[in-house]
Amino acid sequence: MMPSWPLPENDPWSTPFAQLLMHKLELQPGDSVLDIAAGGGIPAFHLAELVGPQGRVLAIDIHQAQVLRSRSIQGRQMPWLRFEVGDMRLLPATLPRFDRITGNLSFMFFRPNRFEALRNLVRLLKPGGQIVLTFPSLGTFxxxxxxxxxxxxxxxxxxxxxxxxxxxEERPSAKQARQWLEELGLEQVEVTEWPLEIFTxxxxxxxxxxxxxxxxxxxxxxxxxxxxxxxxxxxxxxxxxxxxxxxxxxxxxxxxxxxxxx
Ligand SMILES: C[S@@+](CC[C@H](N)C(=O)[O-])C[C@H]1O[C@@H](n2cnc3c(N)ncnc32)[C@H](O)[C@@H]1O
Incomplete structure (x- = not known):
């Protein structure tokens, strides 16, 4: 059966980043996922469909309007997916641990202290858990x-x-991202860049x-x-x-x- 929540085909910015994210993400049905900077639900809806009813997806965004919009798109579908308002840089350490943390077009908003924000997030992963974040890196445009x-x-x-x-100078680079993941003791660190042409x-x-x-x-x-x-x-x-x-x-x-x- 075709998934009913694919990544939107007509989004020339979020979708190409989310495709790269999904390519890197190792996901199993039943996984618990924290999706940060969730916005309009790319890729939270897609993730929820893939983890299925045995899994759970907590999708957070700092802007209430975004969260309300995503909730209204969701309606009563996939009740194991929850959209909540939250600041991804300040999530409480008391949250239950996740198998996966994802964030499409997220890392550039970790300012002002990107390393601290990354460290806090990584603490929310279970042993063996994976984090995958995408962002337009230094060199963009x-x-x-x-x-x-x-x-x-x-x-x-x-x-x-x-x-x-x-x-x-403030824009995050791929090199810096790799250094920080390694400094935090993560394994199988991969940082990949792919060019994407924007037409104007x-x-x-x-x-x-x-x-x-x-x-x-x-x-x-x-x-x-x-x-x-x-x-x-x-x-x-x-x-x-x-x-x-x-x-x-x-x-x-x-x-x-x-x-x-x-
Ligand atoms: C470029 S959009 C990406 C949205 C979605 N993931 C996508 O790919 O379409 C970035 C989102 O991050 C949210 N955001 C920015 N700073 C944030 C923060 N500190 N905590 C949580 N969300 C934040 C914004 O409200 C916005 O919805």
Whole structure:
């Protein structure tokens, strides 16, 4: 029988990341799963279907509106799947332990102390448990950042350039993810990056692109104190997308297992 909760085919951002996550995840029917940064339920619904009624999935998101939306999609289906409001960086140590922890497009939101947040999460895994998180890693849309940086330099926007450098420095890298998983004592650590091309056209298509606007272009606008200057700068940049295409995201998946005591 075809699963009724596949990953959505028409989502050009969450689904390619979730496919990579599912590729790395070793899942059995009956497993207990904590899905963090659950949003609209990618891949929580799919996971719930795979673990079946003997398993359980706790899907958490910090935004109540997201949780309510996912609950309304779920209705009375798969009662072993629960959507709850929670901050993935501050989950209580008293939660029952999980066989698997997943988080699609999650790791970039572990700020400000990513290592501490990761350590807290890993504590919630059973021995032999696996964590798999995906995120756009350092290097994502570098062609765009390079051009923004050049343009800022050309226009003598020193303060804005400094702010941009700080944003870029802040982005999590695949190398850092691997180091932290190893430092936490996880085994079979794998950190993989796959490029994903994002297509855009000049003008509004670029400036209002749902993937770029949500979480990437904002960073550039936020580098400017003068928002009218920011708009003028970005409008100029958007006129010729050939200057920064192909626009590549780095799809990164980080995975590791808790050792089983001998
Ligand atoms: C990019 S969306 C990914 C949603 C979903 N996993 C997907 O792949 O479509 C990131 C989600 O993380 C949630 N989020 C951000 N910070 C969070 C935090 N500290 N704790 C829990 N959820 C958080 C946001 O509300 C948002 O729904």
């Amino acid at each position: 570098d062609s765009l950042w390079l051009l923004v940086e050049e343009e800022m330099k050309r226009r003598n926007l020193a303060k804005e350039r400094k702010a941009l450098a700080e944003y870029i 056209r000049p003008g509004r298509d670029f400036l209002e692109h749902p993937l770029l606007r949500g979480g990437f272009l904002e960073d550039v606008y936020e580098c400017f104190e003068d928002q009218s200057l920011a708009h003028e700068f970005m409008d100029d940049l958007s006129k010729d997308t050939r200057r920064f295409t192909p626009l590549l995201a780095q799809r990164c998946a980080m995975s590791g297992f808790i050792p089983v005591p001998k």
